[in-house]
Amino acid sequence: MGWAFSLPRIETCINATALCKKLCYGNGIRYQSAGQKAKRQRNFRTSQFLLAEGGPELLAENLSMLVDQARPRDWLTAKITGTQPAIPFTLRVHDVGDFYEPNYVQAWTLTAKKHSECKFWFYTRSFVEEVFAELTKLASLPNCQGWLSADSENYQQAILSLCKAPAGIWKLALLQDSDLHSGVIPAFEGLEMDVDIVSFPHHRNGRHAEPVRHDLLTLCPAAMGNLALKAQKDTLRPCQTCAFCLP
Numbered sequence: 116m117g118w119a120f121s122l123p124r125i126e127t128c129i130n131a132t133a134l135c136k137k138l139c140y141g142n143g144i145r146y147q148s149a150g151q152k153a154k155r156q157r158n159f160r161t162s163q164f165l166l167a168e169g170g171p172e173l174l175a176e177n178l179s180m181l182v183d184q185a186r187p188r189d190w191l192t193a194k195i196t197g198t199q200p201a202i203p204f205t206l207r208v209h210d211v212g213d214f215y216e217p218n219y220v221q222a223w224t225l226t227a228k229k230h231s232e233c234k235f236w237f238y239t240r241s242f243v244e245e246v247f248a249e250l251t252k253l254a255s256l257p258n259c260q261g262w263l264s265a266d267s268e269n270y271q272q273a274i275l276s277l278c279k280a281p282a283g284i285w286k287l288a289l290l291q292d293s294d295l296h297s298g299v300i301p302a303f304e305g306l307e308m309d310v311d312i313v314s315f316p317h318h319r320n321g322r323h324a325e326p327v328r329h330d331l332l333t334l335c336p337a338a339m340g341n342l343a344l345k346a347q348k349d350t351l352r353p354c355q356t357c358a359f360c361l362p
C-alpha cells in the first residue's frame with residue numbers, strides 16, 4: 116500500500132476479536148522477522164515515551180517527520196511545475212497494530228491536519244468509547260478516511276459505532292472468513308444509510324476463502340489477487356492504483 120506506520124499487535128490491538136487475531140496477516144512470515152518485530156516495538160516504545168514527555172503535540176512533531184519521508188521523491192518538482200508526482204502522497208496508519216489510547220489518536224489528528232496534502236487512511240477495531248470519539252475526529256478530516264473493521268464476531272459492534280457517529284464519516288471493512296456469520300449480510304442490508312463496504316476475503320499462502328458476493332460489498336482487488344505487487348520504488352502500489360479506500 117506504499118508508506119505505512121505499524122505498531123505491535125498485542126500491545127495495541129485493544130479490541131481485537133479472536134477471529135482477527137487468528138486471521139491477521141501480521142501472522143504472515145513477512146511480518147515475523149526479528150527486524151520487523153523490533154521496529155514495531157520501537158515505534159510503540161517511542162510513541163509512549165513521547166506522549167509521556169510532551170503529550171500528543173510532541174508525538175505529532177515526530178510523526179510529522181515520518182510523513183515528510185513518505186513524500187514522493189518528485190513531490191517538490193511536481194508542485195513547482197504544476198504536474199502530478201509519479202506516485203501519490205499517501206500514508207496508511209497501521210499496516211499492523213491499532214489505535215490504543217485517546218492521546219495517541221490526537222497525535223495523528225494533529226499530524227494529518229498539518230499535512231493536508233497527504234492522504235491518510237486506516238482500518239480500526241478500537242471501538243472503545245473514549246478512543247472512538249477521538250478516532251471520529253481524525254476520520255472527519257478531509258484528507259483522512261477511517262474504516263470500521265468488522266468480522267463474524269464484532270459486526271454488531273462495528274455497526275453500532277457507525278450509527279453512533281455523524282453520518283458520512285466512517286465506512287465499513289469486512290474481514291470475510293470462510294465461514295461468515297449468517298447475520299452479517301442481513302445486518303448490512305438493514306443499514307438505513309449509504310455506506311461503502313469493502314470486503315477482504317481471507318487469503319494466505321495461496322489459500323482463499325470463497326468470496327461472498329453482494330451488491331453492497333466491494334471486493335478488494337488486491338485481496339482477490341487482481342493487482343500485482345511491484346517491488347520497484349516510485350511505482351504505484353496496489354492501493355494507490357485502486358484508491359477505493361483512500362480519502
Ligand code: SF4
Nearest residue numbers: 335337354357359360
Ligand atoms: S480496496 Fe483498493 S485501496 Fe482498499 S485495500 Fe484493496 S486495493 Fe487497497
